[in-house]
Amino acid sequence: MATTTLTTLAEFEKAARQKTSEFAWSYVSRPGKDGQTHTDNRQAFKRYRLIPRNLRDVYIRDTSVTILGTKLDFPIAIAPTATHRLLHPDAESATARGAASMNTAMVLSSWSEHSLEKVAAAAPRGVRWFYLLFYRDRGRMKRLLVRAERAGYTAIVLTADQPFFTFSFRKVPSTLPMPLWFPNIYLEDVPPGALGSLELADYFKKTIKEAATWEDVEWVRKNTRLPVVLKGILSVEDAKMAVRLGIDAVLVSNHGGRQLDGGPATIDVLTNIVRAVGGEAEVYLDGGVRTGTDVLKALALGARCVFIGRPALWGLACNGAEGVQQVLQILKDELNLTMARSGCAKISDIQPSLVVHESYYLYRQMLHLPRNGNNMIPKSKY
Numbered sequence: 001m002a003t004t005t006l007t008t009l010a011e012f013e014k015a016a017r018q019k020t021s022e023f024a025w026s027y028v029s030r031p032g033k034d035g036q037t038h039t040d041n042r043q044a045f046k047r048y049r050l051i052p053r054n055l056r057d058v059y060i061r062d063t064s065v066t067i068l069g070t071k072l073d074f075p076i077a078i079a080p081t082a083t084h085r086l087l088h089p090d091a092e093s094a095t096a097r098g099a100a101s102m103n104t105a106m107v108l109s110s111w112s113e114h115s116l117e118k119v120a121a122a123a124p125r126g127v128r129w130f131y132l133l134f135y136r137d138r139g140r141m142k143r144l145l146v147r148a149e150r151a152g153y154t155a156i157v158l159t160a161d162q163p164f165f166t167f168s169f170r171k172v173p174s175t176l177p178m179p180l181w182f183p184n185i186y187l188e189d190v191p192p193g194a195l196g197s198l199e200l201a202d203y204f205k206k207t208i209k210e211a212a213t214w215e216d217v218e219w220v221r222k223n224t225r226l227p228v229v230l231k232g233i234l235s236v237e238d239a240k241m242a243v244r245l246g247i248d249a250v251l252v253s254n255h256g257g258r259q260l261d262g263g264p265a266t267i268d269v270l271t272n273i274v275r276a277v278g279g280e281a282e283v284y285l286d287g288g289v290r291t292g293t294d295v296l297k298a299l300a301l302g303a304r305c306v307f308i309g310r311p312a313l314w315g316l317a318c319n320g321a322e323g324v325q326q327v328l329q330i331l332k333d334e335l336n337l338t339m340a341r342s343g344c345a346k347i348s349d350i351q352p353s354l355v356v357h358e359s360y361y362l363y364r365q366m367l368h369l370p371r372n373g374n375n376m377i378p379k380s381k382y
Ligand SMILES: Cc1cc2nc3c(=O)[nH]c(=O)nc-3n(C[C@H](O)[C@H](O)[C@H](O)COP(=O)(O)O)c2cc1C
Pocket: 027, 028, 029, 041, 079, 080, 081, 082, 109, 110, 111, 131, 159, 231, 253, 254, 255, 256, 257, 258, 286, 287, 288, 289, 307, 308, 309, 310, 311
C-alpha cells in the first residue's frame, strides 16, 4: 500500500502491522502486564476537553518551539526506542533522517542497531539526543558520554523507570534476518557475531547496572557538559529531586505502559509535575500521543514538547525515513489545524484555560450548576 494514502496515525498502525513480522510486532506493541497503563495513556487524553477561543487572528500560525536551547519546527520529537532494524533494514539511520527532514529531535536509544556515530553521519544536520544506559563500569559510561558529545549529540537522556530489563532473548526466533547487534553496548569488547542470542542476556546482566539510583544520575550530571534529561518521572517527589540535582528537563513518561502496570496515564500527572518543577527545568511528556489534539492538550497542561515512541516505528516499518517523516508531518498538520480551531496562533498561546477535564462537567451536573465552559478562562479584551 502506498503510504501517501495514509492520513492518520491509526492508519499507519494498521499498515505497519501488515508489513511487520509477528515477533517484531509483538515486541513493539506489547504493553506491560495487563496493559492497564498502556490503555489509559490513550483513554486519558480523551477525558480532557478543549474549550476554543474563536474569532482571534489565527490566519498565520507558528508551531515552532525551543527545547534545551534548540529551535524545532514543532513540539513533537521522537522518544528512544530499541532495535529499529526489526522494522526496516536502514534502522535508526532512517529514523534519524526522517526526524531531521522535519527539523525535529530524535533520541537515539543505547539499544540501537546502528552505532551512535553511524546515525549521526546519516543525518548530520538533525537534532540528536542520546539515551545512555547505566553501566556497572563508570569508565564505560564516561567513554560513551565522550563519544556522544563528539558525534554531535546535544543532550543525554537517562531512563528512571526501568530498574530491570525483562526482555527475554530466549524468545528471539532463529528466523530473524540477522542476529540482533547493539554496537553502542558491546562494540567495545565483543567482536561482531561473537555472541548468540542466548548469551546476550548473560552479557547484559554482567555489564548493565540494574536498579540504578539517584547517585548514578548525579554522577552523569557531573560527568558531561551536555544537558541531562530524566525520563520516566511520574511523581512530584521525583520531579523535585531531579530539580535539586540540577537536571535540565524531565520527561513525564511511563515507558508507553511497558514498565510498571497500574500507574497513571502520563497526561493525568502532568499538571502536578509542572507545578512541582516550577520552571526550574523543562517538562516534556510521552505516552499515547497519537493526534494533534493530544499534543495541544499536553502543551496546554504545561508540557514544552511531546515525544512519540511507537508511531515513529509504524512510519519506519511502512516506508523507512519517508514513513517517519509522514507520521511527523501528520501530527504537525493536525497540531497546526487544532491550534487554528482553538484560537492559538503560536505555541505560547496554548494556555491551561484551553483544557477542561471531563470531571468538571460531571461535578457541575451533580451540583446542578450551569455548565457553561471553563471558569478559568482569563479575562481579555476579546
Ligand atoms: C519498541 C519500544 C522500545 C523502547 N525502547 C526504549 C529504550 O530503549 N529506552 C527508553 O528509555 N524507552 C524505550 N521505550 C519507551 C519509549 O521511549 C516511550 O517512552 C514510549 O514508547 C512512549 O509511548 P508511545 O509508544 O505510546 O508513544 C521503548 C518503547 C517501545 C515501544
